[in-house]
Amino acid sequence: MKLMIVEDEVTIRNLLGETIEKWGHTIVKVETFDNILQLFISESPHLVLLDINLPTFDGYFWCNKIREISKVPIIFISSRTSPMDMIMAMNMGGDDFIQKPFDTDVLSAKINALLRRTYSYLDSQQSVLEHRGVVLNLDDWDVSYDTAKTSLTKTEFTILKMLIQHKGAIVSRHKLMRSLWKDENFVDDNTLTVNINRLRKKLMELGKDDFITTKKGEGYIIQ
Structure with a gap:
């Protein structure tokens, strides 16, 4: 599976990339944030890991843009911890919300569970x-x-x-x-x-x- 990482903090972006590759997935790292949607369209990932705090436009904006064209699973990963942030993430089309700092084992379980739910019965459901x-x-x-x-x-x-x-x-x-x-x-x-x-x-x-x-x-x- 191909996972797209939209994370402004380089250290966390690299940690996510290294961890996900160990699980056997392919990664796409977003390193410039002016046109995330165009990269999403060209790469066609199976799941998106999306931070809220991003340059130019925040994660809510990009989640909404992706949802206009795709039902791909989206997991928000953010240091924001208020209930309103979690509610906003879900209302904008997010499928899950993980707070920073996160445990990589928990993240792995959530990603794999979401991928299974989304793609295991793809042909019969979509x-x-x-x-x-x-x-x-x-x-x-x-x-x-x-x-x-x-x-x-x-x-x-x-x-x-x-x-x-x-x-x-x-x-x-x-x-x-x-x-x-x-x-x-x-x-x-x-x-x-x-x-x-x-x-x-x-x-x-x-x-x-x-x-x-x-x-x-x-x-x-x-x-």
């Missing part, structure tokens, strides 16, 4: 898939980016769903065609190409260029 700001609604086959939205055909929906579910990995044309055949759509090689092109055009109209990358002779990938 109603949307989200990656880099693109949100695919699994109930009505709509895809949206920022404030724009469009509808997909069943074939386009199946292709985009499969690519997002395998983000970071190349999905072969053969695997895509097998998935579409399973869904009772007859798709040959030319039909797949046509649908990929239509899907790309719809994503471009939403303002998301180059979301799907062709790997010549291999297939397609969303990174």
Whole structure:
């Protein structure tokens, strides 16, 4: 799993990074705080550790921005200890609140429990898939980016769903065609190409260029 650390105190940021890497997770450290949302979109972490006291805008602001596009788990870590701070954190969309100084074993237990709850039954529970700001609604086959939205055909929906579910990995044309055949759509090689092109055009109209990358002779990938 990839965890994003948004912490202004360098010592604590490094401690969190070293500790989390020992647990086998990948980390993304935020070291400049002007556009945390853009880094979140590009890295697509599975969980965010977020301090309240940050330069420019505080953690509440960034939590709200993330919640506009994603349901990713967010744990606030802060030296603030008042009940109002904890209430604010939860009301802004936080999933948990840990006070500084913290015990690394307690932090580990909370992170792993939240990851299990969020991702262990992901396929059966979630109603949307989200990656880099693109949100695919699994109930009505709509895809949206920022404030724009469009509808997909069943074939386009199946292709985009499969690519997002395998983000970071190349999905072969053969695997895509097998998935579409399973869904009772007859798709040959030319039909797949046509649908990929239509899907790309719809994503471009939403303002998301180059979301799907062709790997010549291999297939397609969303990174």
